[in-house]
Amino acid sequence: MDNKILEEIIRLNKDKKPFCTVSKINDDNVEIIILDKKELTDIQKLAQDALLKDQLIITNYKNEELIINPFNPPLNIIIVGAVHISQYLSKIAKLLDFDVTIIDPREAFASKERFPDDKVINSWPEDCFENLNIDNRTAIVTLTHEPSLDDPAITYALNSSCFYIGALGSKKTHNNRIERLKNSGFSEDKIKRVNGPIGLPINASKPNEIAISIMSEIIASLRHHNYLDLDMRDDWKLR
């Protein structure tokens, strides 16, 4: 690989473009593959596969062993509620290479003093979610336990391809939430996508501990594509 390719890699990532580097196993020439057209070539299909798996693949292509290394744009986390937990969750998410967006219409919460380094959107979820780029590399977390703020965000989340939805609140709060979602037409199966009470049960009690428990659950969802079906999750939740 030469530094021209390096600079191209850095530029594409800055533009938040997904791409792969491709090289022969014993050759240091590198090509960059971008999925720019609807009709994908064979090599672009392999690149797409690597990007979806988010993992390097080695494949035999035209009798050559090829290394395809995917570079996905950063993961995103959208946090509804500029609350105390969000201050820690944002920091932890950034450590894990997530791009963070915090949404709260209440200016006293979403202040620059509380979130000096964050992208904070000062509006209601229903007014801003449409303009957010929500994809299968996005996690959506609601932390206000105020239905007027959380529910519209959860509704958008359930209609999106985001990989994780979590909602703060006790079991009772969550059961009430499930009832409201049912009444607004969501099936039970679909509502199961909402992780509530949010986070892995590590007996977290302080805001920073709860942030760790939430982020741990997000990682579990990211790395186990069938996380929602895992028995482990039910066991944990019952404790």
Added chain:
Amino acid sequence: MSNIEVLSKANDWINAGHKVALATVLKTWGSAPRRAGSQLAIRDDGHMIGSVSGGCVEGDVVANALELFDNPKVKIIDYGITNDTAWEVGLACGGDIRIRLEILRSNG
């Protein structure tokens, strides 16, 4: 530490006139702390950024890189419990990893 941060730093080092090697995890078997695709950049004075394991083999990868600077080529290195070098380098995790090492070229 994402690969992009590793490659950005590698690029900075090249622009500052250093020679830089790049190690990439090609494959892992069994328990290994870093996924395939993970990268480690090594500067010609031994500084490094990123990782290819939990610290088990980085030292040996750096030593290999320093040798490779004088004779740039792609080198594939296997580490694992089935490999003789494992007893010296030691993969505490009990897994096997294959690493590809190359020298980054500077084209001005």
